[in-house]
Amino acid sequence: xxxxxxxxxxxxxxxxxxxxxxxxxxxxxxxxxxxxxxxxxxxxxxxxxxxxxxxxxxxxxxxxxxxxxxxxxxxxxxxxxxxxxxxxxxxxxxxxxxxxxxxxxxxxxxxxxxxxxxxxxxxxxxxxxxxxxxxxxxxxxxxxxxxxxxxxxxxxxxxxxxxxxxxxxxxxxxxxxxxx
Ligand SMILES: CC(C)(COP(=O)(O)OP(=O)(O)OC[C@H]1O[C@@H](n2cnc3c(N)ncnc32)[C@H](O)[C@@H]1OP(=O)(O)O)[C@@H](O)C(=O)NCCC(=O)NCCS
Numbered sequence: 001x002x003x004x005x006x007x008x009x010x011x012x013x014x015x016x017x018x019x020x021x022x023x024x025x026x027x028x029x030x031x032x033x034x035x036x037x038x039x040x041x042x043x044x045x046x047x048x049x050x051x052x053x054x055x056x057x058x059x060x061x062x063x064x065x066x067x068x069x070x071x072x073x074x075x076x077x078x079x080x081x082x083x084x085x086x087x088x089x090x091x092x093x094x095x096x097x098x099x100x101x102x103x104x105x106x107x108x109x110x111x112x113x114x115x116x117x118x119x120x121x122x123x124x125x126x127x128x129x130x131x132x133x134x135x136x137x138x139x140x141x142x143x144x145x146x147x148x149x150x151x152x153x154x155x156x157x158x159x160x161x162x163x164x165x166x167x168x169x170x171x172x173x174x175x176x177x178x179x180x
Contacts, residue, residue: 033124108174
């Protein structure tokens with residue numbers, strides 16, 4: 001578990017499959033700027049055996065209630081691979097700073113644990129809340145990836161953001177890691 005001030009990040013386990021399938025299939029949790037999907041528990045199991053090495057963490061309040069997730073994964077390219085993050089919160093817990101804290105903890109954790117030079121993220125240009133999160137964490141907008149995702153019946157652009165190791169410099173929020 002990765003501990004922050006108001007929230008912790010807890011690695012998802014196979015016993016969490018029902019909630020993972022529910023959230024990843026939910027247009028409310030995923031929001032209007034993520035793909036529509038229907039995920040079964042069997043599909044959810046594949047999250048743990050995939051070439052992108054996708055690793056989802058629950059965002060938990062200090063009382064243990066699960067309010068969303070943040071994940072890291074690799075975007076594959078013949079010349080190498082890019083480390084990327086994504087996140088979503090249940091609607092009732094948005095606008096309270098939890099995602100900013102979760103993303104800061106994740107960036108601390110990734111730069112401390114992986115030999116990555118950069119961490120990237122992509123958002124829909126209309127997703128102002130997500131852009132604010134990234135900018136508060138220290139990501140910089142690199143540009144627009146045109147017609148990057150087919151989502152909800154149309155090709156959509158994405159803003160590409162990144163934070164470099166030299167911009168991060170040192171851990172800012174991750175205070176403690178524990179085994180449970
Ligand atoms: C994007 C998301 C994760 C942000 O989480 P959050 O916990 O609400 O974010 P925070 O509270 O840490 O910060 C959000 C910032 O965006 C602002 N914001 C929230 N909703 C907004 C909106 N609809 N329009 C403009 N700004 C908005 C908040 O005021 C806050 O800015 P401030 O610190 O200057 O006041 C959340 O809105 C969400 O789950 N959305 C649906 C899924 C999604 O879009 N995921 C990202 C895909 S790239």
